[in-house]
Amino acid sequence: MAAIIEIKDLVKDYRLGEVPVHVLKGISFDIERGDFVSIMGPSGSGKSTLMNILGCLDKPTSGSYKLDGISVGNLNRDQLAEIRNKKIGFVFQLFNLLARTSAAENVELPLMYTDTPARERHERAMKALLAVGLAGQEFHQPSQLSGGQQQRVAIARALVNDPRIILADEPTGALDSRTSIEIMAIFQRLNREEGITMIVVTHDPDVASYSNRNIHFKDGKLQRDERIAQPREARKDLEQLPAAQPEEELASV
Amino acid sequence: MNKLIASMKIALRALKVNRTRSALTMLGIIIGVAAVIAMVGVGAGATTRIQQQIQSIGSNLIIVLPGSISSNGVRLGSGGVSSLTEDDAKAIAAECPSVAAVAPTVRGGVQVVFGNSNWATTAQGVTPEYMTIRDSTMMSGEFFTAQDVDAAAKSAVLGETVAQNLFGGSDPTGQVVIIKNVPFTVAGVLTPKGQSPSGQDQDDVILIPISTAKQKVLGGNRANAKAVGTLMVQAIGPQAMDQALQEMTALLRERHRILPGLEDDFTIRNLTEVFAAQETSAQVMSILLGAIASVSLIVGGIGIMNIMLVSVTERTREIGLRQAVGAKTRDILSQFLVEAVTLSLLGGIVGILVGLTASLLISHFAQWSTEVSPLSVLMAFVFSALVGVFFGYYPARKAAFLDPIEALRYE
16 A cells, blocks of 8 residues: 655744744654554644644655655745645545535535536535434534534545545544444444544544554654554444433434 | 525624624614715705706806996996997897807896786896897797887787786786886796796796887987996807907997906906806715715625624634535635625615615705706715625634634634
């Protein structure tokens, strides 16, 4: 498998007043196409900054970052926006859905910034919602959905433009443990069935245990990088839990 | 175009979220546009009314008055002596190439009697040229002819006001009225002209042949039987007014044997010019009203800018999200710009309706004529759109250049 992400000597400095703060102090690693990677580390370890750079929301101070063969460091604002639109799906801790906007329209959002005609946008949004098990709730607004359902809408939004990578920043941080496992089950399925590269930043070792590879950060440096020989199966874990809202939730996973 | 309509729909939805706020913001533009439309309407109405009044006194009209004369150091005012004669009138008509027609007139106050009603008015002795020079027409009957003038016929033409006061609704043509004990047959009634630019009722008049007036009604000048009151002169065109003035001055000075260096014994007034000054001042007034009203439109625009800045701050996270999923600078810029323009255009449309209603109410209750031209409506519409673009640009730019990371993290 060829690497979809190649990082070499990545440095990021922030300037707070006069003193520069070194957030990332020379990081190098690759992520293989189709891998499922979790990134862990304490607050201030630089993992959020790394996520921002991986997500093309920020540019490194020095070092190189190649995403799917494209060197991202030289791109301008709008070119980065296009890369984000075409290649990356984002999932956030607080879902970041548009309020007073139906699930379907939230999912359509990335397609609004492409040339996709309205009818096709709608069809693709419906398909993505079906894929995350929200058939029948397409026209609910976020306030009418549970946290887990909102995060599924967000995942559908990340999926709708057929991305190469999904970047999830603490995707289960605002969810209870059962719903968290449900979300991880969706991630595992997308990773295995659709071949989408998954990168999940988390505090929670349980969440990390569903990934194939775990990268640890500390003080702006890569501390540990290990393969997980036997990742946990979210689907099996769910079956062993006492059913809270069994039919609907399970059927969709 | 489809994309624009789609963005407008999105903008409308965003504006609906804060209904009260959007409505209040729009109110600024509504008041601005309505004020511009109503004020320009009032100004245009006033200008048109003055133009009509100027039309009513006759086109290219010059008046020659018997002049101020000084006799042994005692100066008499304009019209103090009768220095103009019918021969002057004929000479001007014959010798001044820039003059189209000349009508000598005499005038005096008279009491007119018909049956048991009577009316105090002005009798004017004129010739048929008077009609062309004043651009007058007959509402009914026929004006008297040059033969009637030569024969000193007892024929009278009534102004509308006189006809109303003596005859009420009925047609006076053919009836006999008594002016200073002289019976006159009514030949017809003039088409009403309304007020003159100086505010006089131009229909409160009786026209009779100048010969009859001098011999039987107003009394002639004993020293000079040919003396007349004023000469009304029509120049051949608006550009010929000055030329006509010079030709007449030279001719009259020569005819009156006034030595170089001495003052004229007549006064020439270019009436059109006098009243054109009033028209100019009305136009200045309407520009001024429009300008003041535009200030409120600008204030409305600042309101839009203010609310758009608030909206950008409130929706920072939304902007961050849109940027994260691929919105380019241009996309965010146009989203907020379209929102600002939608606000101002909606305000503009409502403002136009309010402005039209306001100008109708003004003309109904204040009795001022107002005139809302389609051009001023179009201008107001375009201007309100421009206000949206101008005052929406800064907030939209601010939104478009937000740092996506900061925006996503914004609380």
